[in-house]
Amino acid sequence: MAILLHSLSLHPPNPKPQNPNKPKIVSPFATFRRDVVLRTASLCFVSFIIQNPIQESLADPLKSSKPLRLGIANTKSWFQFFGDGFAIRVPPDFEDVNEPEDYSAGLSLYGDKAKPQTFAARFQTPDGSEVLSVVIRPSNQLKITFLEAKDISDLGSLKAAARLFVPGAATIYSARTIKVKEEEGLRNYYFYEFGRDEERIALVASVNRGKVYIAGAAAPESKWKDDELKLRSAAISFTIL
Helix, strand or coil: CEEEECCCCECCCCCCCCCCCCCCCCCCCCCCCCCCCCCCCCCECCCEEEECCCCCCCCCHHHHCCCCCCCCCCCCCCEEEECCCEEEEECCCCEECCCCCCCCCCCECCECCCCCCCCCEEEECCCCCCEEEEEEEEHHHCCCCCCCCCCHHHHCCHHHHHHHHCCCCCEEEEEEEEEEEECCEEEEEEEEEEEECCEEEEEEEEEECCEEEEEEEEEEHHHHHHHHHHHHHHHHCCEEC
16 A cells, blocks of 8 residues: 655646646656546645555666756745744745644544644745645554654655655656754655656655654746745755754
């Protein structure tokens, strides 16, 4: 059983229908496919959906070619948002659009359990075309195990974990492991930059105490060229506390 990170964006006012004659995309990881049920209304929502396993035929881009140097902006002057166990830098023109937790939504006759939030944080540009989101999920939703995941590597290598975070039909432009020194040692983050359905996404994932933290910045391909530095930098600023 595999869990797919379906999209990191917001619904546009008029969703653009998919082109059934769109040519097949070849990933730098190598070609891999599976049948999935995709709800692609497209620009902008984060969701996890359970799908059939895909073939483990991803080729490691770090072995097939030398990874390109990532362009990163200095984000120290940006507002730093602190969430539940994480922090992330928010670009100056982004607005907080996350809905407050609704404790009444999960009320029942036998308990007062609150409905879990879809987003741990969500920000977007005024026109809604670019989005920065954070989601948190139990690690056993991504990989069935009786052991508590303590590091992202517990979900597999950079190559193997791609099937958990990247849609099967996507083109992966960059993938790498980022190591951050902490008091207790090194923490690993997996970074993926990929495109699908005329949208580009920069994603960073890490694990802490059995929870998977995922930050993603997304924009249409038409805007990525102008704003990729800002969006990629926002995603990479993501930090586990």
